[in-house]
Amino acid sequence: RTGSSVLSLYAHHMGVTAVQADDWKIVSGGGEGLVCVWEMRIGVKLWEMHNRHPVRHIRFSSSSSLVTANIPDEKSPRGACITDDDLTAHRRYNTLELLLFC
Numbered sequence: 001r002t003g004s005s006v007l008s009l010y011a012h013h014m015g016v017t018a019v020q021a022d023d024w025k026i027v028s029g030g031g032e033g034l035v036c037v038w039e040m041r042i043g044v045k046l047w048e049m050h051n052r053h054p055v056r057h058i059r060f061s062s063s064s065s066l067v068t069a070n071i072p073d074e075k076s077p078r079g080a081c082i083t084d085d086d087l088t089a090h091r092r093y094n095t096l097e098l099l100l101f102c
Helices: 089-091
Strands: 016-021 025-028 034-039 044-050 058-059 064-072 098-099
Touching: 025 058, 044 098
Parallel strands: none
Antiparallel strands: 016 025, 025 034, 034 044, 058 064, 064 098
């Protein structure tokens, strides 16, 4: 580990707000609502899409599902994290937007 950058990817003009990676791809989300899927080994963008909301949380699975979310929170305008076992929080956030691609 040298502390130097291994790979630089440029796409989000309002900053990267969420990222997840596996062995060969990186999925990044930005404040402008852009979601990008990158091929990590050669550093190219495979595809991108625009959400109607800033991307605060992003998850993908090996079954090719991708979920993005922005969860408004009165105390924290940048979003909040909701766990599966917090059903009262799910009901409270009635403006939750999710995009699912299968």
